[in-house]
Amino acid sequence: MAKSPKAPQPGNTDRRIDALLTLLAENATIVISGAKIAQGIGVSRQAVWRWIQVLRDLGVRVKGHPRTGYHIERIPDILMPQLLSHRLYGTPFARRIIHYFKANSTNTIAMQLGDQDEPHGTVVIAEEQTAGRGRAGRSWISEKSAGITCSILLRPPIVPAQAPLLTLVAGLAARDAAAEELDVVPDIRWPNDLLVKGKKFCGILTEMHAEPDRVHFAVVGIGMNVNQSKMPPAIADIATSLRIETGKTHSRIEILIRLLRHLDRYYNEFLEKGPSPILRRFSEVSSYFQGKHVRITTSTEMFTGITAGLEPSGVLRVLRDDGRGIEAVISGDVGDA
Numbered sequence: 371m372a373k374s375p376k377a378p379q380p381g382n383t384d385r386r387i388d389a390l391l392t393l394l395a396e397n398a399t400i401v402i403s404g405a406k407i408a409q410g411i412g413v414s415r416q417a418v419w420r421w422i423q424v425l426r427d428l429g430v431r432v433k434g435h436p437r438t439g440y441h442i443e444r445i446p447d448i449l450m451p452q453l454l455s456h457r458l459y460g461t462p463f464a465r466r467i468i469h470y471f472k473a474n475s476t477n478t479i480a481m482q483l484g485d486q487d488e489p490h491g492t493v494v495i496a497e498e499q500t501a502g503r504g505r506a507g508r509s510w511i512s513e514k515s516a517g518i519t520c521s522i523l524l525r526p527p528i529v530p531a532q533a534p535l536l537t538l539v540a541g542l543a544a545r546d547a548a549a550e551e552l553d554v555v556p557d558i559r560w561p562n563d564l565l566v567k568g569k570k571f572c573g574i575l576t577e578m579h580a581e582p583d584r585v586h587f588a589v590v591g592i593g594m595n596v597n598q599s600k601m602p603p604a605i606a607d608i609a610t611s612l613r614i615e616t617g618k619t620h621s622r623i624e625i626l627i628r629l630l631r632h633l634d635r636y637y638n639e640f641l642e643k644g645p646s647p648i649l650r651r652f653s654e655v656s657s658y659f660q661g662k663h664v665r666i667t668t669s670t671e672m673f674t675g676i677t678a679g680l681e682p683s684g685v686l687r688v689l690r691d692d693g694r695g696i697e698a699v700i701s702g703d704v705g706d707a
């Protein structure tokens with residue numbers, strides 16, 4: 371007897387689910403025969419209906435037509451690797467995209483993949499995280515299929531001192547991807563919190579393995595609140611989503627494609643031309659770049675001051691209110707004073 375396909379949890383998504391969804395989505399206007407599906411996803415004709423059933427169990431509406439085949443009733447906003455990689459052609463992110471319906475943390479997985487010599491540009495995506503991590507040991511809440519939770523493995527030829535610039539690069543890419551969805555201009559709070567009307571809708575966690583003179587690899591983890599209709603009460607006064615701000619649902623797949631294309635562009639610009647274009651762009655789009663009265667919280671102290679631009683390494687300069695001059699903030703939380 372043929373073995374029943376299993377739902378793709380807790381591991382990464384079965385490539386046949388990915389192939390089936392992509393095939394149906396790319397032929398959404400026609401009925402596609404069981405034979406074509408079998409050939410397209412590499413299963414026997416007899417097994418096709420079981421794989422269709424697995425898709426239905428995941429909430430995808432597929433209509434069966436007696437004797438002719440199947441067609442997808444509505445293309446779901448699932449961040450499927452094949453759909454993404456077709457649209458990311460020409461970037462390093464098209465080659466290796468790993469999708470999970472449920473994962474602990476895409477950053478944790480991507481860091482493990484970095485250790486296992488996975489290539490530059492590997493993208494890890496989760497529809498849901500059970501142990502999402504934020505900066506400074508905080509957690510990151512991600513409601514199932516509502517936002518974008520992904521991590522990108524990069525192998526940049528840079529020294530660790532330049533790593534803050536990678537964080538800026540990712541923040542700019544996410545900012546540009548989200549800006550097209552909003553009626554108001556999003557802000558970036560150094561280093562890379564994205565804000566709309568003062569509330570955060572996207573955060574970035576950059577982690578790396580490095581020696582003093584060389585970065586082995588870096589993982590840029592991006593969490594963007596997209597289609598959440600409300601935020602958990604504990605963070606509702608400081609956090610928001612694109613949907614809450616616009617009253618509309620947004621295509622996660624389109625935002626992610628744009629984000630990765632912008633990331634490719636900013637990353638290459640950084641490697642080719644150095645920090646100047648990145649710092650210039652940051653100065654254009656962040657109200658926190660200069661002249662903002664802020665409260666800085668680091669692991670050792672808290673102080674207030676006025677922001678005074680960025681160092682060439684991407685570190686924030688703050689003129690302290692207590693008269694102790696300019697402080698270079700390497701890492702810390704920035705809040706309005």
Ligand code: BTN
Binds near residue numbers: 502572
């Ligand atoms: C922050 O603002 O504190 C950073 C939040 C980063 C969250 C993302 S979601 C995808 C990736 N996986 C994680 O566990 N964290 C990052």
